Amino acid sequence: MIKVISYIVILLLTALMSFFLIFNFSPSFKKSVQLKIVNQIDNIASSRISNNLNAKGSVAAEFINIPIEAREIAPDIIQVTGVGNTHVIQTSEGDIMFDTGLSIQAAKQMSALSEIYPEINLSHIILSHSHADHTGGVKFWYEDGVKIITHVEFEEEQRYLKELETYFWNRNRTLFPFMPESPPKLDLLSTGGIKPNLLVENDRPFKFTKGGMDFEIYALPGAEGSDNLVLWLPQKRVLFSGDFFGPLFPQFPNIFTMRGEKIRKPFEYIKSLEKIIDLDPVMIIPSHKDPLDNTFFINEGIRKILGATKHVHDETIKGMNSGKTVEALMREIRLPPELSITQEHGKVSWAVKSIWEYYSTWFHFDRTTELYAVPQSDIYNDLLGIIDELKMQKLIQNYIDRGDFLKALHLIEIVLFDRNYRGPVLNFENFVLKELLKQANDTTKNSYEIYWLNYKLNNNQERLEAQ
């Protein structure tokens, strides 16, 4: 019996040892094992999102449900769909890749591509910017000798996104509650670690020819960060836009995103839009969703985005010079009807605030206390101690009756700052948040505003249930 057991143990050990030897010394075997693991993680993540009630109907859920398939969208151009699209441009001397999708979708994107194009021979990977939904697949696609082309600012963007990973992860999880508790530990799946070997500078396009096809890479900062670039195929007049236009077209730009990240320079974005108008594309291939090939729609769309961004930028500057407050400008500045475009992603009033703070930074020259590290909320508890609670509730009710929901919310926030508070003001908060959500849904439908209000409503619900 002991002999049989030791025989089995020896067999198992030999199998394990050969697995580790092959795993470590055969890169292709290692990659195939890693891809299988990644594929399993993706299956779990997708079902987690589909099962999560909060994700239903959201843009994030819509994206994760996009089927992963490879399709020829123009001669010599293959798009592999997913949360972020991966593109392959075929030439007789090798293939160029533009953007690489999410890491957890890499295995599925690779197998979808191999079904219609098994003999891929990559020479360059071009990355539109450093966001994980565009760079996640690099570690899987990369082979020795492949050139990785990015904007010169890519590494700096990658650095701060990595260093602040936990901070941004926690913020994003508030808005997207279906996200796992912490960032992926597996090196292959985590962000960062990409080392570009060809950098493109602003105003200095990088051009090359391969298999008779011309490639021009333009740095167009200001959209989703300072490291944006686009790929232009001049013979075909096709533009690979990455995230330059955002997930919708035409949409008002998300100048500073409310979920955080560094500033996006509004004037750079305007200059970048003008550059695209000069190129005059007949087809735009974004790294999210479907290509656009209606030239009238493309031209009209870009002109509207440019006009709308310029209008909001110039009106904000005018208002700043005339001494108006940022809040007054947030209320007053509107898109004229001829420039009206969706604010589902970027919101005009938030752009006003962003532009204001972009030019004048953190001190609003409003209150002295702004200069010091004691927030107003530090006195809320003492204040409540001397305020008649019933009078406070009556004031909140009056504001609500007059439709002054934001004034009501200011008072509500003072009361609810005490996490142990249980009482009728929680019901007022519930009512006001629902009204704001209704207004958001009836007007801009801005997804980030809706995510935030839902998050606060869930919090409110938990507190109401606990009382």
Ligand SMILES: [Zn+2]
């Ligand atoms: Zn993206």
